[in-house]
Amino acid sequence: MREPHLLSGSRDEPPAAGPAPAGPPHAAATEGRPGRAVLGPAAVAAAFVLAQLTLVAPGLGLGWDETVYVSQVGRQGPAAFLSAPRARGVSFLAAPVAALTTSVAALRVWLALLSGLGLFLALRTWLPLLPPRVLALAGALFATLWTVLYYGPQVMPNLWVAYGAFAAVGFFLRAARAPGEPRPLLGLGAAVAFVALMRPPDAVPLVLVLAAASLLVPAWRRPVLWGVLAAGAAAGGAEWVIEAYVRYGGLAARLDRASEIQGELGLYVAVDDHVRALAGRTLCRPCDVPWRNPVTGLWFLVLPLCVAGGVRAAAGTPHRTPAVLATAAGCALALPYLFTVDYAAPRFLFPAYVLLAVPVALLLLRVADARTRRRRALLGVCALALLAHLAIQYKVLDSVTRRVRTDTVTLTRIAEQLHARGVRPPCVVSGEDAVRIAYRAGCASRQPGGHDASITPAALARLGERRPVAVLLSGGRPAPEFARGWAAHPLPELPNRPGFRMLVSPSAG
Structure with missing residues (x-):
């Protein structure tokens, strides 16, 4: 069967459909001009960086989760409490800038550049497997989602998990098909380790689906693949596991505590929560809100149909196997968040989105290359749909960033x-929104209860006798017993924080 025009230009695919036999990649249309093959992915990555720097980064202060991660390596204040589900990987990415300056703008620029480089490297991993234009389109589909643009310059791990998972699947396919090549194996191990370093639980479905693929395809049944997958996961998750024994009394205890903080993992259906969150909610917990803007989630509902169409479009071509494995890995990484967590955050599904962008790109390019009388009509419909999709993504992104910039002020x-009332370093802030406010003020954040409990009420009261301590309250909530004699002062109100005020210990200057 002759290969369709849509799928021409691959450099590493055998002519037959299905899993390729073991052996080195063969030359194809792009051999001799590898520099041109990277132009498309490079252009997408550069546009991604530019969009972040113009639309997102200016005036965007640190969020609550970001503050926790930055404080582990930053110099503005003491480290915030790192709860059981979190890993330190993304703090390492922020460290080169956060350890040198307190400038949030500098941190945003650094992460925007780094996220663009990460996107390019992840796409480049697949160049021997798929045509450059397929990868460029897949990268563009992923990078233009408002959630991806919003989190690109932020100190959050999910985008980096997506890059690592995407690269891991690409390296796995290359290693499975070229057993004599050491570089794909090294890349596979490094990519899996990177995912485990960022979010250890996300490495589990990734490793399982790749190990299952190695078992199901006879030509891929090589112990070295299983060994590399296991070694990568162990290396990346080692710090998290060691910390589990040091701080929690064991891995099982940390997993139990992480499950408790995440609302007790179990069997839930959170698909509708994720659809609602796409309207502009960075965290939907609990997600019992009305779905007032259905158009913002329409692409999410259409995505399964496009993925299925992309896999079908790749059938009978050399690109069927990459499309199928990308789809399987994307679904495996999405299932835990769709069916075991009872709340939603759009960033949770980044690894699934980037992998599922591959079959969607294959489908769109098949439509573009179709030789039918209805080709122009199909192209017109697709172009209008994509333009409408981009307009919606921009509108939601603008709404979210404006809200966050207002909160930053x-x-x-x-x-x-706090400084005006004498709460200056060395100081401690407790209560509502303590993490974000404490780090901005150069104080430590300590909570006597809840998920971030790290001090007892009695210890906090004793601390207030010798250094400035502030307790933040809202909504007419009564003062805790240990702070009932402290001076009360009103504060500017944050969203959902009516009557925001602080109680200041007598030791404050």
């Missing part, structure tokens, strides 16, 4: 008022 004013 308010949080800065609150930190200034």
